[in-house]
Amino acid sequence: MVGAGQLARMTHPAAVALGVGFRVLAESPTASAALVVPDSPVGRCTDPQAVAAFAAGCDVLTFDHEHVPGALLRGLEEAGTLVRPGARALAHAQDKLRMRAELTAAGVPCPRWTAVRDRDGLEGFGREAGFPLVLKTPRGGYDGRGVMIVNKADEAGDRFDRLRAGDPAPDGTAPALLAEELVAFDRELAVLVARSPSGQAAAWPVVQTVQADGMCREVVAPAPGLDPALAGAATSAALRIAAHLDVVGVLAVEAFEVTGPDGTRSVLVNELAMRPHNSGHWTIDGAVTSQFEQHLRAVLDLPLGSTLARQPWSVMVNVLGGGHPDLYRSYLHVMARDPGVKVHLYGKEVRPGRKIGHVTVCGEDLQDCRDRARHAADFITGSIDS
Amino acid sequence: MVGAGQLARMTHPAAVALGVGFRVLAESPTASAALVVPDSPVGRCTDPQAVAAFAAGCDVLTFDHEHVPGALLRGLEEAGTLVRPGARALAHAQDKLRMRAELTAAGVPCPRWTAVRDRDGLEGFGREAGFPLVLKTPRGGYDGRGVMIVNKADEAGDRFDRLRAGDPAPDGTAPALLAEELVAFDRELAVLVARSPSGQAAAWPVVQTVQADGMCREVVAPAPGLDPALAGAATSAALRIAAHLDVVGVLAVEAFEVTGPDGTRSVLVNELAMRPHNSGHWTIDGAVTSQFEQHLRAVLDLPLGSTLARQPWSVMVNVLGGGHPDLYRSYLHVMARDPGVKVHLYGKEVRPGRKIGHVTVCGEDLQDCRDRARHAADFITGSIDS
Numbered sequence: 155m156v157g158a159g160q161l162a163r164m165t166h167p168a169a170v171a172l173g174v175g176f177r178v179l180a181e182s183p184t185a186s187a188a189l190v191v192p193d194s195p196v197g198r199c200t201d202p203q204a205v206a207a208f209a210a211g212c213d214v215l216t217f218d219h220e221h222v223p224g225a226l227l228r229g230l231e232e233a234g235t236l237v238r239p240g241a242r243a244l245a246h247a248q249d250k251l252r253m254r255a256e257l258t259a260a261g262v263p264c265p266r267w268t269a270v271r272d273r274d275g276l277e278g279f280g281r282e283a284g285f286p287l288v289l290k291t292p293r294g295g296y297d298g299r300g301v302m303i304v305n306k307a308d309e310a311g312d313r314f315d316r317l318r319a320g321d322p323a324p325d326g327t328a329p330a331l332l333a334e335e336l337v338a339f340d341r342e343l344a345v346l347v348a349r350s351p352s353g354q355a356a357a358w359p360v361v362q363t364v365q366a367d368g369m370c371r372e373v374v375a376p377a378p379g380l381d382p383a384l385a386g387a388a389t390s391a392a393l394r395i396a397a398h399l400d401v402v403g404v405l406a407v408e409a410f411e412v413t414g415p416d417g418t419r420s421v422l423v424n425e426l427a428m429r430p431h432n433s434g435h436w437t438i439d440g441a442v443t444s445q446f447e448q449h450l451r452a453v454l455d456l457p458l459g460s461t462l463a464r465q466p467w468s469v470m471v472n473v474l475g476g477g478h479p480d481l482y483r484s485y486l487h488v489m490a491r492d493p494g495v496k497v498h499l500y501g502k503e504v505r506p507g508r509k510i511g512h513v514t515v516c517g518e519d520l521q522d523c524r525d526r527a528r529h530a531a532d533f534i535t536g537s538i539d540s
Numbered sequence: 541m542v543g544a545g546q547l548a549r550m551t552h553p554a555a556v557a558l559g560v561g562f563r564v565l566a567e568s569p570t571a572s573a574a575l576v577v578p579d580s581p582v583g584r585c586t587d588p589q590a591v592a593a594f595a596a597g598c599d600v601l602t603f604d605h606e607h608v609p610g611a612l613l614r615g616l617e618e619a620g621t622l623v624r625p626g627a628r629a630l631a632h633a634q635d636k637l638r639m640r641a642e643l644t645a646a647g648v649p650c651p652r653w654t655a656v657r658d659r660d661g662l663e664g665f666g667r668e669a670g671f672p673l674v675l676k677t678p679r680g681g682y683d684g685r686g687v688m689i690v691n692k693a694d695e696a697g698d699r700f701d702r703l704r705a706g707d708p709a710p711d712g713t714a715p716a717l718l719a720e721e722l723v724a725f726d727r728e729l730a731v732l733v734a735r736s737p738s739g740q741a742a743a744w745p746v747v748q749t750v751q752a753d754g755m756c757r758e759v760v761a762p763a764p765g766l767d768p769a770l771a772g773a774a775t776s777a778a779l780r781i782a783a784h785l786d787v788v789g790v791l792a793v794e795a796f797e798v799t800g801p802d803g804t805r806s807v808l809v810n811e812l813a814m815r816p817h818n819s820g821h822w823t824i825d826g827a828v829t830s831q832f833e834q835h836l837r838a839v840l841d842l843p844l845g846s847t848l849a850r851q852p853w854s855v856m857v858n859v860l861g862g863g864h865p866d867l868y869r870s871y872l873h874v875m876a877r878d879p880g881v882k883v884h885l886y887g888k889e890v891r892p893g894r895k896i897g898h899v900t901v902c903g904e905d906l907q908d909c910r911d912r913a914r915h916a917a918d919f920i921t922g923s924i925d926s
Binding site for chain 2: 163164166167169170171172173189190191192194356438442443451456457458459460462464465485486489490493494496497498499500501511516
């Protein structure tokens, strides 16, 4: 696995149980996964030699992020490395404009969107879709980075300046930003599926995600009160996307649930991630097969595991770094207060607002699970002290 | 953790989630846990210098087996190392005669037993308790090694010869074997508890174990149809043993369920293990807190986690090595046939009869779980092929 963040860290236990060899190409010797995976050479994911040397020791190459350059991946594939998901599939997770074009071509419902290259283009799209709208940098953003809300075309001025100063798009077209309508959604959902090279696919229950500051804060599995027909439609769309883009491994589809003028509910696809995803962390404790085990099974072309939930409800809340670098006292308190909460820490240095872990509570009563998970996360973060 | 077998291997994922540093003193660089734990120096557990050097890099020392000599452990404690469980507690798991004496003193029901030093002693005990009886080497046995069934006193002859040729007991008394009545049990049970240095204790549901050739083959959690009063008595006895012996960490109490002449059922304690134990592997998939996480919590004096089962039934079956060194095809088959089975492999070379992994199936229907778990284990072992 290229990248040694928390996703690679949480993949290691799955590899231990499956009995498969697992190594990571780490961005630093103290990266989250490098602390727990024995074979963790240090190298940059943008360095073709470092990645090729790492790949030479692996049967299959996979990723804990989308930041490996497409040209590098294509080069590896040409040299015979099994890259899963492949470079063609990953290009859609790496470039939001390409993703939008492909999803639209495949008939997947998306927010209204267009590629804009300058202020006038944005102004024109704004007249059509309405301001405020969302402006996204197609490449390199995550956790809300590279995303801005624009109330009028003039606010985006320096974005276009920076765009013109940057590299051209990989396909040689003039660089562009992605403009999207600001969707007045009822709530956010995520659909997690996995797909094998042989085409086998599996989907976990659709979850509700709660975002704050562009970052996932809470996930409830399954999404409470979701119309089964809508859950089915969302799951079908995610499986269709996985097949259409030839995804191998876990695919997370982030979506908006919206109510139309006639009261009909529907789902619009927002973002894709072709790797284990924050919206699937609940599966470690709450599902028969975790997303991390499933990702390994898929990229190794092993048969996929059951995606059934073990308990009626699972609530996952991210733990963000707070003002106190020492977690120990709050960690003790949370464990003592609630023996049923599952605390997962990533071994990362505490910095305010940084994802340093998550907690999951599973059970029969949604409100109880949610209250307990939120309390534990807030207490470890330090935003509450009782 | 001293020792790098499968118990240490399965402890690592728990350490990863808890965010605590975990290292093992490995018997070899290819030992089960050494393959997956980054910091695994190689050294013999009987070598005082190797163990002391390892301990110097740890806050707390714990074990995946009982083979570290007591004198070595006492030396470490005198030098200020936190050894958990401590040398005094471990002495009871290391010496079955001492264990029997202590349990009897604490009023814990045990099979009839005595220390025998020669043929005449055995003959005398046999007249009282009846032949056949069980003769055990007090130290160093596991998985049925060091245990023999004796139909008459003459059969044990060379055992006493070897006894006299060996070392005296640590307390300076003449060496002895442990003779026990052969209990006509209804079934075997195991009680798994954990205890902290601060005295907090927790117990998982009592399980039924099925042994073959002295080795655990199958565990059903909870023990089907067990009288709740008997389950309570067995759990109380295990907690009393943990407190009485000052155990820190996981304690497994193996026991016999027996029916007396008057039809009353009761439980007799057979063996103790002061570490995570085969009878608790089901907790990885079936309980809120696994025995491995709990052992770490206990030895680190963190608050203990919930021992509740996540699903009504869990069945764990050990996978033994069979005639085929290559597991891959059967592994694929089992995963494809049953996406709900959890396969855990230990990274060990396949040798006939060796524990190389286990499978667990959790669910609502006991028979279904048992059939599926047995089939998966037998298929991987190679004893069935369809």
